[in-house]
Amino acid sequence: ATVFDEIFPAAGASERELTGLVAAVGRPLPASYLSLLAWSNGGEFRTGSRWFQFFPALDPQQGVLAMSEAYGVPGWMPGALPVAFNGGGTFYLLD
Numbered sequence: 001a002t003v004f005d006e007i008f009p010a011a012g013a014s015e016r017e018l019t020g021l022v023a024a025v026g027r028p029l030p031a032s033y034l035s036l037l038a039w040s041n042g043g044e045f046r047t048g049s050r051w052f053q054f055f056p057a058l059d060p061q062q063g064v065l066a067m068s069e070a071y072g073v074p075g076w077m078p079g080a081l082p083v084a085f086n087g088g089g090t091f092y093l094l095d
Contacts, residue, residue, distance in 0.1 A: 004047045009040035013057045017041065021057040024065055025081060033083065033094065044087075051087030067091075 013021075018034050042056035055064045067082050068074060077093070084092040 004045040004052075006046040007040075008044040010042040010056065012039050013037040013041035017057045021064060024058070029081075030094065051085075052092065053085040053087060055083060055085075 015038075018037060021037070022029055022034075036054070037057050040054065042054050042059070042062075045052045045054070055062055055067050057063060058065070060066055064081060064083060071082065071091070073080055073082055073091075073093075077095070080093045080095045082091040082093050086092060
């Protein structure tokens with residue numbers, strides 16, 4: 001509530017889901033990102049005019065890895081990991 005103006009959280013990711021995501025990605029992920037997923041595994045949030053539509057950790061259709069593959073992220077930006085859309089089809093990425 002102190003970061004976003006509007007929040008529409010999802011149920012948080014389990015420790016097993018977070019561990020599975022890190023294992024599937026094959027590298028450490030920021031603790032703050034993992035903490036966000038533990039609080040809300042997906043969901044939509046707004047701050048000012050900026051929207052964040054976070055991808056769930058391991059969802060087979062809309063999860064982080066599924067979105068990465070669906071949009072060919074590894075081919076055009078190796079090492080980047082899409083974590084959310086901005087409400088208009090643009091990715092927020094971790095690199």
